[in-house]
Amino acid sequence: MESDKTPSNERQIFQPVTIRGLKLANRVVMAPMTRSRSNEEGVPPAYAADYYAQRAGAGLIITEATNISAQARGYPRTPGIWTDAQVRAWKSVTEAVHRRGGKIFLQLWHTGRISHPDMHGGSAPVAPSAIRPSGQIRVHDGMKDFITPRALEADEIPRIVDDYRKAAANAMTAGFDGVEVHSANNYLLEQFIRDSTNFRSDAYGGSLQNRLRFPLDVVRAVVEVWGADRVGVRISPITTTPGETPLDSDSMATYSAYLGALSALGILYVHDIEGVTQMSREEAGGVRFDQLRQRFRGAYIANNNYNLALAEGALANGSADLVSMGRPFIANPDLIERLRKNGPLADAPKEYWYGGDATGYSDWPTL
Numbered sequence: 388m389e390s391d392k393t394p395s396n397e398r399q400i401f402q403p404v405t406i407r408g409l410k411l412a413n414r415v416v417m418a419p420m421t422r423s424r425s426n427e428e429g430v431p432p433a434y435a436a437d438y439y440a441q442r443a444g445a446g447l448i449i450t451e452a453t454n455i456s457a458q459a460r461g462y463p464r465t466p467g468i469w470t471d472a473q474v475r476a477w478k479s480v481t482e483a484v485h486r487r488g489g490k491i492f493l494q495l496w497h498t499g500r501i502s503h504p505d506m507h508g509g510s511a512p513v514a515p516s517a518i519r520p521s522g523q524i525r526v527h528d529g530m531k532d533f534i535t536p537r538a539l540e541a542d543e544i545p546r547i548v549d550d551y552r553k554a555a556a557n558a559m560t561a562g563f564d565g566v567e568v569h570s571a572n573n574y575l576l577e578q579f580i581r582d583s584t585n586f587r588s589d590a591y592g593g594s595l596q597n598r599l600r601f602p603l604d605v606v607r608a609v610v611e612v613w614g615a616d617r618v619g620v621r622i623s624p625i626t627t628t629p630g631e632t633p634l635d636s637d638s639m640a641t642y643s644a645y646l647g648a649l650s651a652l653g654i655l656y657v658h659d660i661e662g663v664t665q666m667s668r669e670e671a672g673g674v675r676f677d678q679l680r681q682r683f684r685g686a687y688i689a690n691n692n693y694n695l696a697l698a699e700g701a702l703a704n705g706s707a708d709l710v711s712m713g714r715p716f717i718a719n720p721d722l723i724e725r726l727r728k729n730g731p732l733a734d735a736p737k738e739y740w741y742g743g744d745a746t747g748y749s750d751w752p753t754l
């Protein structure tokens with residue numbers, strides 16, 4: 388990482404930085420946030436370009452999680468990147484962000500067992516093993532109980548890797564600056580990683596090396612398309628939602644090995660949800676985030692419940708290279724300016740988080 392030349396009175400967090408040739412205007416990243424405004428075909432609306440462009444003041448935007456294929460879908464009205472219409476819609480988003488001087492990565496998603504037959508014409512969602520998540524999932528007409536997913540056949544897994552490869556190539560066509568592989572929040576990749584959700588006895592389960600095989604195959608495929616310098620990976624070693632997913636039996640060993648392997652692949656960054664997403668920053672399951680970070684030599688994006696003071700502290704003591712914020716960006720399109728000026732932050736009511744239209748999405752005023 389190199390700090391760019393800037394006026395000396397600018398605080399570190401607001402200073403531009405260049406990471407492997409990627410020039411970022413500051414060190415605040417907009418965290419990926421599902422907002423469920425796409426149509427039934429997974430095409431983002433025209434006003435998604437407004438929403439993202441309004442937030443282009445972030446050093447880097449990571450888009451909402453985006454399905455790599457029809458099979459990847461878990462929730463209604465989430466976007467995709469496998470059809471031409473989806474790629475065209477995303478192109479208008481990236482162009483709008485670039486016009487405002489921003490940088491934007493697409494988050495690549497497969498939900499695995501965190502899905503419902505309603506999303507798949509009545510067929511069961513797929514997972515490493517047939518283990519039912521606990522609780523309920525949001526579907527078109529409310530909430531429904533999770534069902535038991537179908538365990539993937541071994542020969543289906545390379546085809547999913549291919550879906551990631553195609554999605555990554557489509558992201559390039561759509562004009563993104565890079566991609567983030569969603570390996571967090573108990574979706575498909577993390578379902579393979581944790582021994583609580585992977586009971587397989589083939590090459591994709593059992594030993595730690597086997598459990599990491601599919602996620603690392605995915606990252607390698609995406610790196611083939613983009614080059615390692617434009618690929619990030621998101622992790623959440625101790626997050627237990629959704630699906631009340633138990634932790635791995637040795638989270639520290641598992642994620643240390645994963646980060647070591649990602650480091651060897653030379654990817655741009657790891658984006659770490661420290662604690663339980665949106666809930667707490669407490670360490671659990673024997674995980675020490677400061678030690679985990681040492682396993683990875685690329686950039687480290689810290690996330691989860693950061694405010695300005697905490698973010699500046701993490702940057703100052705070197706425990707993060709960049710800090711991402713999610714919820715604060717929902718109602719504060721000009722979040723960077725507000726932080727810089729110590730201005731008031733607006734709070735978005737939860738009813739606007741998922742679904743609906745431009746209201747509560749691309750209509751938040753600047754200061």
Ligand SMILES: Cc1cc2nc3c(=O)[nH]c(=O)nc-3n(C[C@H](O)[C@H](O)[C@H](O)COP(=O)(O)O)c2cc1C
Pocket residue numbers: 418419420421422450451452494569571572621660664665690691692693711712713714715740741
């Ligand atoms: C409405 C909403 C949608 C989210 N969708 C995603 C998503 O699509 N992909 C993802 O990796 N994380 C998602 N998250 C998690 C956020 O990226 C982030 O980790 C979390 O909000 C904690 O950061 P914060 O305290 O700065 O909000 C979502 C969070 C919220 C509030």
